[in-house]
Amino acid sequence: MRFDIITVVPGLLDGPFAHSILQRAQKKGIAEIHVHNLRDYSVNKQKSVDDYPYGGGSGMVMGIDAIARCIEALKSERGYDEIIFMSPDGETLDQSIANQMSSQQNIMLLCGHYKGIDQRIRDIYITREISIGDYVLSGGELPAAVLVDAVVRLIPGVLNDETSALSDxxxxxxxxxxxxxxxxxxxxxxxxxxxxxxxxxxxxxxxxxxxxxxxxxxxxxxxxx
CATH class of the missing domain: 1.10.1270.20 (tRNA(m1g37)methyltransferase, domain 2)
Known part of the structure:
Protein backbone atom coordinates (compact mmCIF):
# COMPACT_ATOMS: atom_id res chain seq x y z
CA MET A 1 0.00 0.00 0.00
CA ARG A 2 1.32 3.45 -0.89
CA PHE A 3 0.56 6.86 0.61
CA ASP A 4 1.62 10.10 -1.07
CA ILE A 5 1.28 13.07 1.26
CA ILE A 6 1.39 16.65 -0.03
CA THR A 7 2.37 19.30 2.52
CA VAL A 8 4.04 22.69 2.90
CA VAL A 9 5.76 21.58 6.14
CA PRO A 10 7.15 18.07 5.51
CA GLY A 11 9.24 18.23 8.69
CA LEU A 12 6.09 17.82 10.75
CA LEU A 13 5.80 14.27 9.43
CA ASP A 14 9.36 13.12 10.11
CA GLY A 15 8.63 11.75 13.56
CA PRO A 16 5.35 9.85 13.16
CA PHE A 17 6.55 7.72 10.26
CA ALA A 18 10.05 6.94 11.60
CA HIS A 19 9.09 4.86 14.62
CA SER A 20 7.11 1.91 15.91
CA ILE A 21 4.51 0.18 13.74
CA LEU A 22 4.71 2.60 10.80
CA GLN A 23 8.48 2.23 10.61
CA ARG A 24 8.13 -1.56 10.79
CA ALA A 25 5.55 -1.60 7.99
CA GLN A 26 7.88 0.36 5.72
CA LYS A 27 10.91 -1.79 6.52
CA LYS A 28 8.89 -4.91 5.70
CA GLY A 29 7.89 -3.36 2.38
CA ILE A 30 4.21 -3.65 3.29
CA ALA A 31 3.56 0.10 3.18
CA GLU A 32 5.23 3.00 1.39
CA ILE A 33 4.87 6.54 2.72
CA HIS A 34 6.13 9.36 0.52
CA VAL A 35 6.01 12.99 1.66
CA HIS A 36 6.06 15.68 -1.04
CA ASN A 37 7.01 19.28 -0.33
CA LEU A 38 4.44 21.44 -2.12
CA ARG A 39 6.98 24.28 -2.42
CA ASP A 40 8.94 22.12 -4.89
CA TYR A 41 6.04 22.63 -7.30
CA SER A 42 5.95 26.42 -6.99
CA VAL A 43 7.30 28.32 -9.97
CA ASN A 44 7.86 31.69 -8.33
CA LYS A 45 11.18 32.85 -6.88
CA GLN A 46 9.98 32.84 -3.28
CA LYS A 47 8.54 29.30 -3.59
CA SER A 48 5.36 30.62 -2.03
CA VAL A 49 2.15 28.62 -2.39
CA ASP A 50 -0.38 30.96 -0.79
CA ASP A 51 -2.08 34.25 -1.59
CA TYR A 52 -4.72 36.65 -0.27
CA PRO A 53 -8.35 35.48 -0.52
CA TYR A 54 -10.64 37.02 -3.11
CA GLY A 55 -13.34 39.08 -1.45
CA GLY A 56 -11.11 40.05 1.45
CA GLY A 57 -10.97 38.52 4.91
CA SER A 58 -8.28 37.31 7.25
CA GLY A 59 -5.63 34.70 6.57
CA MET A 60 -4.01 33.34 3.44
CA VAL A 61 -5.25 30.69 1.02
CA MET A 62 -3.22 27.92 -0.58
CA GLY A 63 -3.32 28.60 -4.32
CA ILE A 64 -4.40 26.28 -7.09
CA ASP A 65 -1.28 26.22 -9.31
CA ALA A 66 1.27 24.38 -7.16
CA ILE A 67 -1.27 21.92 -5.79
CA ALA A 68 -2.60 21.06 -9.23
CA ARG A 69 0.94 20.69 -10.57
CA CYS A 70 1.85 18.28 -7.76
CA ILE A 71 -1.32 16.21 -8.04
CA GLU A 72 -0.99 15.92 -11.81
CA ALA A 73 2.65 14.84 -11.50
CA LEU A 74 1.73 12.09 -9.05
CA LYS A 75 -1.26 10.97 -11.10
CA SER A 76 0.95 10.64 -14.17
CA GLU A 77 2.93 7.93 -12.33
CA ARG A 78 0.05 5.79 -10.98
CA GLY A 79 -3.68 5.64 -10.43
CA TYR A 80 -5.10 6.54 -7.04
CA ASP A 81 -8.00 4.92 -5.22
CA GLU A 82 -8.60 8.16 -3.31
CA ILE A 83 -7.30 11.72 -3.30
CA ILE A 84 -8.14 12.87 0.20
CA PHE A 85 -8.16 16.38 1.64
CA MET A 86 -7.70 16.46 5.41
CA SER A 87 -10.26 19.02 6.47
CA PRO A 88 -12.21 19.81 9.67
CA ASP A 89 -15.42 19.91 7.63
CA GLY A 90 -14.91 16.44 6.13
CA GLU A 91 -16.52 13.20 7.27
CA THR A 92 -15.22 12.15 10.68
CA LEU A 93 -12.63 9.38 10.59
CA ASP A 94 -13.82 6.21 12.30
CA GLN A 95 -12.86 2.55 12.37
CA SER A 96 -15.14 1.61 9.47
CA ILE A 97 -13.40 4.14 7.22
CA ALA A 98 -9.99 2.83 8.27
CA ASN A 99 -11.10 -0.75 7.60
CA GLN A 100 -12.38 0.14 4.15
CA MET A 101 -9.25 2.09 3.19
CA SER A 102 -6.90 -0.67 4.36
CA SER A 103 -7.83 -2.73 1.29
CA GLN A 104 -6.89 0.03 -1.14
CA GLN A 105 -3.60 0.30 -3.02
CA ASN A 106 -2.69 3.96 -3.60
CA ILE A 107 -3.92 6.91 -1.56
CA MET A 108 -2.98 10.57 -1.93
CA LEU A 109 -3.40 12.92 1.03
CA LEU A 110 -3.46 16.69 0.72
CA CYS A 111 -2.68 18.63 3.90
CA GLY A 112 -4.20 22.07 4.08
CA HIS A 113 -2.54 24.99 5.83
CA TYR A 114 -3.17 28.67 6.48
CA LYS A 115 -6.87 29.49 5.90
CA GLY A 116 -7.44 26.53 3.61
CA ILE A 117 -7.09 25.66 -0.08
CA ASP A 118 -8.64 27.12 -3.22
CA GLN A 119 -12.10 25.55 -3.55
CA ARG A 120 -11.41 24.62 -7.18
CA ILE A 121 -8.89 22.00 -6.02
CA ARG A 122 -11.61 20.42 -3.90
CA ASP A 123 -14.06 20.53 -6.80
CA ILE A 124 -11.71 19.14 -9.46
CA TYR A 125 -9.35 16.70 -7.75
CA ILE A 126 -10.50 15.69 -4.29
CA THR A 127 -12.47 12.45 -4.07
CA ARG A 128 -12.97 12.44 -0.31
CA GLU A 129 -12.59 14.82 2.63
CA ILE A 130 -11.79 13.47 6.08
CA SER A 131 -11.67 15.09 9.52
CA ILE A 132 -10.28 13.67 12.76
CA GLY A 133 -12.61 15.74 14.95
CA ASP A 134 -14.62 18.88 15.41
CA TYR A 135 -11.73 21.25 16.03
CA VAL A 136 -9.19 23.16 13.97
CA LEU A 137 -5.45 22.47 13.88
CA SER A 138 -2.68 24.51 12.27
CA GLY A 139 -2.61 22.19 9.29
CA GLY A 140 -3.56 18.78 7.95
CA GLU A 141 -0.22 17.10 8.68
CA LEU A 142 -1.10 15.64 12.08
CA PRO A 143 -4.53 14.44 10.86
CA ALA A 144 -2.79 12.80 7.88
CA ALA A 145 -0.44 10.98 10.25
CA VAL A 146 -3.42 9.82 12.31
CA LEU A 147 -5.18 8.50 9.21
CA VAL A 148 -2.09 6.67 7.92
CA ASP A 149 -1.50 5.07 11.33
CA ALA A 150 -5.13 3.95 11.64
CA VAL A 151 -5.05 2.35 8.18
CA VAL A 152 -1.56 0.83 8.02
CA ARG A 153 -1.89 -1.14 11.27
CA LEU A 154 -4.79 -3.03 9.66
CA ILE A 155 -2.78 -4.30 6.68
CA PRO A 156 -1.99 -8.01 7.02
CA GLY A 157 1.59 -8.58 8.14
CA VAL A 158 2.08 -5.22 9.86
CA LEU A 159 1.22 -6.30 13.41
CA ASN A 160 3.05 -9.28 14.90
CA ASP A 161 -0.31 -10.64 16.06
CA GLU A 162 -2.73 -10.05 13.19
CA THR A 163 -5.74 -10.87 15.37
CA SER A 164 -4.91 -7.95 17.67
CA ALA A 165 -6.39 -5.32 15.35
CA LEU A 166 -9.62 -7.31 15.09
CA SER A 167 -10.24 -6.91 18.82
CA ASP A 168 -9.53 -3.17 19.01
Missing part, protein backbone atom coordinates in the same frame (compact mmCIF):
# COMPACT_ATOMS: atom_id res chain seq x y z
CA UNK A 169 -12.10 -0.72 20.26
CA UNK A 170 -14.75 0.14 17.63
CA UNK A 171 -14.12 -2.99 15.53
CA UNK A 172 -17.42 -4.47 16.71
CA UNK A 173 -19.01 -1.04 17.20
CA UNK A 174 -18.03 -1.38 20.87
CA UNK A 175 -15.23 -0.08 23.05
CA UNK A 176 -12.69 -2.68 24.11
CA UNK A 177 -13.03 -4.55 27.39
CA UNK A 178 -10.55 -3.89 30.24
CA UNK A 179 -7.20 -5.65 29.84
CA UNK A 180 -4.74 -6.87 32.47
CA UNK A 181 -1.27 -8.42 32.70
CA UNK A 182 1.06 -9.69 35.43
CA UNK A 183 1.18 -9.57 38.41
CA UNK A 184 -2.26 -11.00 39.16
CA UNK A 185 -2.24 -9.25 42.57
CA UNK A 186 -0.65 -5.81 42.83
CA UNK A 187 -0.86 -4.29 46.31
CA UNK A 188 -4.26 -5.88 46.80
CA UNK A 189 -5.62 -4.85 43.40
CA UNK A 190 -6.46 -8.17 41.73
CA UNK A 191 -7.10 -9.28 38.19
CA UNK A 192 -10.69 -10.59 37.75
CA UNK A 193 -10.74 -14.31 38.55
CA UNK A 194 -12.43 -15.21 35.28
CA UNK A 195 -9.34 -14.14 33.32
CA UNK A 196 -7.22 -16.59 35.31
CA UNK A 197 -9.63 -19.49 34.80
CA UNK A 198 -8.42 -20.63 31.39
CA UNK A 199 -12.05 -21.11 30.29
CA UNK A 200 -12.02 -19.48 26.85
CA UNK A 201 -15.78 -19.38 26.28
CA UNK A 202 -16.49 -17.80 29.67
CA UNK A 203 -13.64 -15.32 29.21
CA UNK A 204 -15.02 -14.31 25.80
CA UNK A 205 -18.48 -13.87 27.34
CA UNK A 206 -17.04 -11.76 30.17
CA UNK A 207 -15.12 -9.56 27.73
CA UNK A 208 -18.20 -9.00 25.62
CA UNK A 209 -20.23 -8.03 28.69
CA UNK A 210 -17.52 -5.66 29.84
CA UNK A 211 -17.29 -4.12 26.37
CA UNK A 212 -21.04 -3.51 26.39
CA UNK A 213 -20.94 -1.98 29.88
CA UNK A 214 -17.99 0.28 29.02
CA UNK A 215 -19.62 1.41 25.78
CA UNK A 216 -22.94 2.06 27.52
CA UNK A 217 -21.18 4.18 30.14
CA UNK A 218 -18.72 6.09 27.95
CA UNK A 219 -20.15 6.08 24.41
CA UNK A 220 -23.87 5.28 24.49
CA UNK A 221 -24.16 6.86 21.05
CA UNK A 222 -22.39 3.83 19.57
CA UNK A 223 -25.11 1.55 20.90
CA UNK A 224 -27.79 3.82 19.49
CA UNK A 225 -26.14 3.68 16.08
Missing amino acids: SFQGELLDAPVYTRPADWNGYKVPEILLSGHEAKIAEWRHEQALLRTQKRRPDLLED
Whole structure:
Protein backbone atom coordinates (compact mmCIF):
# COMPACT_ATOMS: atom_id res chain seq x y z
CA MET A 1 0.00 0.00 0.00
CA ARG A 2 1.32 3.45 -0.89
CA PHE A 3 0.56 6.86 0.61
CA ASP A 4 1.62 10.10 -1.07
CA ILE A 5 1.28 13.07 1.26
CA ILE A 6 1.39 16.65 -0.03
CA THR A 7 2.37 19.30 2.52
CA VAL A 8 4.04 22.69 2.90
CA VAL A 9 5.76 21.58 6.14
CA PRO A 10 7.15 18.07 5.51
CA GLY A 11 9.24 18.23 8.69
CA LEU A 12 6.09 17.82 10.75
CA LEU A 13 5.80 14.27 9.43
CA ASP A 14 9.36 13.12 10.11
CA GLY A 15 8.63 11.75 13.56
CA PRO A 16 5.35 9.85 13.16
CA PHE A 17 6.55 7.72 10.26
CA ALA A 18 10.05 6.94 11.60
CA HIS A 19 9.09 4.86 14.62
CA SER A 20 7.11 1.91 15.91
CA ILE A 21 4.51 0.18 13.74
CA LEU A 22 4.71 2.60 10.80
CA GLN A 23 8.48 2.23 10.61
CA ARG A 24 8.13 -1.56 10.79
CA ALA A 25 5.55 -1.60 7.99
CA GLN A 26 7.88 0.36 5.72
CA LYS A 27 10.91 -1.79 6.52
CA LYS A 28 8.89 -4.91 5.70
CA GLY A 29 7.89 -3.36 2.38
CA ILE A 30 4.21 -3.65 3.29
CA ALA A 31 3.56 0.10 3.18
CA GLU A 32 5.23 3.00 1.39
CA ILE A 33 4.87 6.54 2.72
CA HIS A 34 6.13 9.36 0.52
CA VAL A 35 6.01 12.99 1.66
CA HIS A 36 6.06 15.68 -1.04
CA ASN A 37 7.01 19.28 -0.33
CA LEU A 38 4.44 21.44 -2.12
CA ARG A 39 6.98 24.28 -2.42
CA ASP A 40 8.94 22.12 -4.89
CA TYR A 41 6.04 22.63 -7.30
CA SER A 42 5.95 26.42 -6.99
CA VAL A 43 7.30 28.32 -9.97
CA ASN A 44 7.86 31.69 -8.33
CA LYS A 45 11.18 32.85 -6.88
CA GLN A 46 9.98 32.84 -3.28
CA LYS A 47 8.54 29.30 -3.59
CA SER A 48 5.36 30.62 -2.03
CA VAL A 49 2.15 28.62 -2.39
CA ASP A 50 -0.38 30.96 -0.79
CA ASP A 51 -2.08 34.25 -1.59
CA TYR A 52 -4.72 36.65 -0.27
CA PRO A 53 -8.35 35.48 -0.52
CA TYR A 54 -10.64 37.02 -3.11
CA GLY A 55 -13.34 39.08 -1.45
CA GLY A 56 -11.11 40.05 1.45
CA GLY A 57 -10.97 38.52 4.91
CA SER A 58 -8.28 37.31 7.25
CA GLY A 59 -5.63 34.70 6.57
CA MET A 60 -4.01 33.34 3.44
CA VAL A 61 -5.25 30.69 1.02
CA MET A 62 -3.22 27.92 -0.58
CA GLY A 63 -3.32 28.60 -4.32
CA ILE A 64 -4.40 26.28 -7.09
CA ASP A 65 -1.28 26.22 -9.31
CA ALA A 66 1.27 24.38 -7.16
CA ILE A 67 -1.27 21.92 -5.79
CA ALA A 68 -2.60 21.06 -9.23
CA ARG A 69 0.94 20.69 -10.57
CA CYS A 70 1.85 18.28 -7.76
CA ILE A 71 -1.32 16.21 -8.04
CA GLU A 72 -0.99 15.92 -11.81
CA ALA A 73 2.65 14.84 -11.50
CA LEU A 74 1.73 12.09 -9.05
CA LYS A 75 -1.26 10.97 -11.10
CA SER A 76 0.95 10.64 -14.17
CA GLU A 77 2.93 7.93 -12.33
CA ARG A 78 0.05 5.79 -10.98
CA GLY A 79 -3.68 5.64 -10.43
CA TYR A 80 -5.10 6.54 -7.04
CA ASP A 81 -8.00 4.92 -5.22
CA GLU A 82 -8.60 8.16 -3.31
CA ILE A 83 -7.30 11.72 -3.30
CA ILE A 84 -8.14 12.87 0.20
CA PHE A 85 -8.16 16.38 1.64
CA MET A 86 -7.70 16.46 5.41
CA SER A 87 -10.26 19.02 6.47
CA PRO A 88 -12.21 19.81 9.67
CA ASP A 89 -15.42 19.91 7.63
CA GLY A 90 -14.91 16.44 6.13
CA GLU A 91 -16.52 13.20 7.27
CA THR A 92 -15.22 12.15 10.68
CA LEU A 93 -12.63 9.38 10.59
CA ASP A 94 -13.82 6.21 12.30
CA GLN A 95 -12.86 2.55 12.37
CA SER A 96 -15.14 1.61 9.47
CA ILE A 97 -13.40 4.14 7.22
CA ALA A 98 -9.99 2.83 8.27
CA ASN A 99 -11.10 -0.75 7.60
CA GLN A 100 -12.38 0.14 4.15
CA MET A 101 -9.25 2.09 3.19
CA SER A 102 -6.90 -0.67 4.36
CA SER A 103 -7.83 -2.73 1.29
CA GLN A 104 -6.89 0.03 -1.14
CA GLN A 105 -3.60 0.30 -3.02
CA ASN A 106 -2.69 3.96 -3.60
CA ILE A 107 -3.92 6.91 -1.56
CA MET A 108 -2.98 10.57 -1.93
CA LEU A 109 -3.40 12.92 1.03
CA LEU A 110 -3.46 16.69 0.72
CA CYS A 111 -2.68 18.63 3.90
CA GLY A 112 -4.20 22.07 4.08
CA HIS A 113 -2.54 24.99 5.83
CA TYR A 114 -3.17 28.67 6.48
CA LYS A 115 -6.87 29.49 5.90
CA GLY A 116 -7.44 26.53 3.61
CA ILE A 117 -7.09 25.66 -0.08
CA ASP A 118 -8.64 27.12 -3.22
CA GLN A 119 -12.10 25.55 -3.55
CA ARG A 120 -11.41 24.62 -7.18
CA ILE A 121 -8.89 22.00 -6.02
CA ARG A 122 -11.61 20.42 -3.90
CA ASP A 123 -14.06 20.53 -6.80
CA ILE A 124 -11.71 19.14 -9.46
CA TYR A 125 -9.35 16.70 -7.75
CA ILE A 126 -10.50 15.69 -4.29
CA THR A 127 -12.47 12.45 -4.07
CA ARG A 128 -12.97 12.44 -0.31
CA GLU A 129 -12.59 14.82 2.63
CA ILE A 130 -11.79 13.47 6.08
CA SER A 131 -11.67 15.09 9.52
CA ILE A 132 -10.28 13.67 12.76
CA GLY A 133 -12.61 15.74 14.95
CA ASP A 134 -14.62 18.88 15.41
CA TYR A 135 -11.73 21.25 16.03
CA VAL A 136 -9.19 23.16 13.97
CA LEU A 137 -5.45 22.47 13.88
CA SER A 138 -2.68 24.51 12.27
CA GLY A 139 -2.61 22.19 9.29
CA GLY A 140 -3.56 18.78 7.95
CA GLU A 141 -0.22 17.10 8.68
CA LEU A 142 -1.10 15.64 12.08
CA PRO A 143 -4.53 14.44 10.86
CA ALA A 144 -2.79 12.80 7.88
CA ALA A 145 -0.44 10.98 10.25
CA VAL A 146 -3.42 9.82 12.31
CA LEU A 147 -5.18 8.50 9.21
CA VAL A 148 -2.09 6.67 7.92
CA ASP A 149 -1.50 5.07 11.33
CA ALA A 150 -5.13 3.95 11.64
CA VAL A 151 -5.05 2.35 8.18
CA VAL A 152 -1.56 0.83 8.02
CA ARG A 153 -1.89 -1.14 11.27
CA LEU A 154 -4.79 -3.03 9.66
CA ILE A 155 -2.78 -4.30 6.68
CA PRO A 156 -1.99 -8.01 7.02
CA GLY A 157 1.59 -8.58 8.14
CA VAL A 158 2.08 -5.22 9.86
CA LEU A 159 1.22 -6.30 13.41
CA ASN A 160 3.05 -9.28 14.90
CA ASP A 161 -0.31 -10.64 16.06
CA GLU A 162 -2.73 -10.05 13.19
CA THR A 163 -5.74 -10.87 15.37
CA SER A 164 -4.91 -7.95 17.67
CA ALA A 165 -6.39 -5.32 15.35
CA LEU A 166 -9.62 -7.31 15.09
CA SER A 167 -10.24 -6.91 18.82
CA ASP A 168 -9.53 -3.17 19.01
CA SER A 169 -12.10 -0.72 20.26
CA PHE A 170 -14.75 0.14 17.63
CA GLN A 171 -14.12 -2.99 15.53
CA GLY A 172 -17.42 -4.47 16.71
CA GLU A 173 -19.01 -1.04 17.20
CA LEU A 174 -18.03 -1.38 20.87
CA LEU A 175 -15.23 -0.08 23.05
CA ASP A 176 -12.69 -2.68 24.11
CA ALA A 177 -13.03 -4.55 27.39
CA PRO A 178 -10.55 -3.89 30.24
CA VAL A 179 -7.20 -5.65 29.84
CA TYR A 180 -4.74 -6.87 32.47
CA THR A 181 -1.27 -8.42 32.70
CA ARG A 182 1.06 -9.69 35.43
CA PRO A 183 1.18 -9.57 38.41
CA ALA A 184 -2.26 -11.00 39.16
CA ASP A 185 -2.24 -9.25 42.57
CA TRP A 186 -0.65 -5.81 42.83
CA ASN A 187 -0.86 -4.29 46.31
CA GLY A 188 -4.26 -5.88 46.80
CA TYR A 189 -5.62 -4.85 43.40
CA LYS A 190 -6.46 -8.17 41.73
CA VAL A 191 -7.10 -9.28 38.19
CA PRO A 192 -10.69 -10.59 37.75
CA GLU A 193 -10.74 -14.31 38.55
CA ILE A 194 -12.43 -15.21 35.28
CA LEU A 195 -9.34 -14.14 33.32
CA LEU A 196 -7.22 -16.59 35.31
CA SER A 197 -9.63 -19.49 34.80
CA GLY A 198 -8.42 -20.63 31.39
CA HIS A 199 -12.05 -21.11 30.29
CA GLU A 200 -12.02 -19.48 26.85
CA ALA A 201 -15.78 -19.38 26.28
CA LYS A 202 -16.49 -17.80 29.67
CA ILE A 203 -13.64 -15.32 29.21
CA ALA A 204 -15.02 -14.31 25.80
CA GLU A 205 -18.48 -13.87 27.34
CA TRP A 206 -17.04 -11.76 30.17
CA ARG A 207 -15.12 -9.56 27.73
CA HIS A 208 -18.20 -9.00 25.62
CA GLU A 209 -20.23 -8.03 28.69
CA GLN A 210 -17.52 -5.66 29.84
CA ALA A 211 -17.29 -4.12 26.37
CA LEU A 212 -21.04 -3.51 26.39
CA LEU A 213 -20.94 -1.98 29.88
CA ARG A 214 -17.99 0.28 29.02
CA THR A 215 -19.62 1.41 25.78
CA GLN A 216 -22.94 2.06 27.52
CA LYS A 217 -21.18 4.18 30.14
CA ARG A 218 -18.72 6.09 27.95
CA ARG A 219 -20.15 6.08 24.41
CA PRO A 220 -23.87 5.28 24.49
CA ASP A 221 -24.16 6.86 21.05
CA LEU A 222 -22.39 3.83 19.57
CA LEU A 223 -25.11 1.55 20.90
CA GLU A 224 -27.79 3.82 19.49
CA ASP A 225 -26.14 3.68 16.08
